[in-house]
Amino acid sequence: MQPIRNIVILTGAxxxxxxxxxxxxxxxxxxxxxxxxxxxxxxxxxxxxxxxxAFYDMRREGILAAQPNPAHAALARLDAQWPGELLxxxxxxxDLHERAGARRxxxxxxxxxxxWCTACDSRMPWxxxxxxxxxxxxxxxxxxxxxxxxxxxMPYRMDEIFAALREADLFVSIGTSGAVYPAAGFxxxxxxxxxxxxxxxxxxxxGSGWFHESRLGPASAIVPxxxxxxxxxxxxR
Ligand code: APR
Numbered sequence: 001m002q003p004i005r006n007i008v009i010l011t012g013a014x015x016x017x018x019x020x021x022x023x024x025x026x027x028x029x030x031x032x033x034x035x036x037x038x039x040x041x042x043x044x045x046x047x048x049x050x051x052x053x054a055f056y057d058m059r060r061e062g063i064l065a066a067q068p069n070p071a072h073a074a075l076a077r078l079d080a081q082w083p084g085e086l087l088x089x090x091x092x093x094x095d096l097h098e099r100a101g102a103r104r105x106x107x108x109x110x111x112x113x114x115x116w117c118t119a120c121d122s123r124m125p126w127x128x129x130x131x132x133x134x135x136x137x138x139x140x141x142x143x144x145x146x147x148x149x150x151x152x153x154m155p156y157r158m159d160e161i162f163a164a165l166r167e168a169d170l171f172v173s174i175g176t177s178g179a180v181y182p183a184a185g186f187x188x189x190x191x192x193x194x195x196x197x198x199x200x201x202x203x204x205x206x207g208s209g210w211f212h213e214s215r216l217g218p219a220s221a222i223v224p225x226x227x228x229x230x231x232x233x234x235x236x237r
Contacts, residue, residue: 126144
């Protein structure tokens with residue numbers, strides 16, 4: 001087998017679970033006591049903007065209070081030391097990959113600590129609240145929303161992601177249930193282009209059968225182990 005050069009890593013809510021951020025698909029099917037359709041769709045925002053803004057104000061507070069865990073730290077180490085192409089595609093809206101030091105990170109579902117002005121189309125860092133409907137600092141319109149990709153909206157930067165998947169020798173999926181497309185289809189895409197596929201998750205995901213290998217356990221344990229293996233492999237090349 002050719003040595004691995006290019007890596008695409010997909011992360012989901014499971015990598016941040018041990019940082020205290022709740023995953024989406026808990027047994028009760030609710031996300032922080034809400035049905036996803038009531039808080040994470042453009043229709044919900046049109047119907048009840050106060051509820052949706054208040055919900056994301058809470059998520060923002062949670063993100064600010066959370067700290068990266070050893071899984072984020074390990075991926076940041078890999079990012080810093082890996083000589084080939086590497087891209088961390090995260091479905092998460094938290095900034096824990098970046099706070100752990102990772103640089104090659106792409107947020108396909110947007111960012112919790114950002115706002116988007118739908119009047120002037122500017123995007124800006126945002127750590128305060130939005131439920132009080134503050135004006136856009138750029139155009140002064142009252143048209144700010146969380147810069148989050150809701151259900152029914154197009155994920156960000158898909159061209160870049162598909163380009164990276166085409167070049168990948170290894171695709172690694174971490175802490176995601178494989179329930180939400182298009183991310184759930186990345187493994188098939190990567191394999192069609194010849195990549196090896198590895199899953200690191202607490203339990204088998206819905207698309208588990210697509211992976212060459214599944215390692216099961218908490219991310220804070222199995223991600224650092226895998227990263228050490230990869231870095232050890234580099235040293236012995
Ligand atoms: N370590 C590893 N995996 C874990 C851990 C942990 N400590 N805790 C939970 N998991 C696993 C769960 O077993 C589950 O398979 O993480 C996965 C989390 O799945 P989801 O809650 O469905 O989250 P995710 O896959 O990121 O959701 C995808 O759906 O709601 C939308 O836009 C939202 O980005 C989100 C998308």
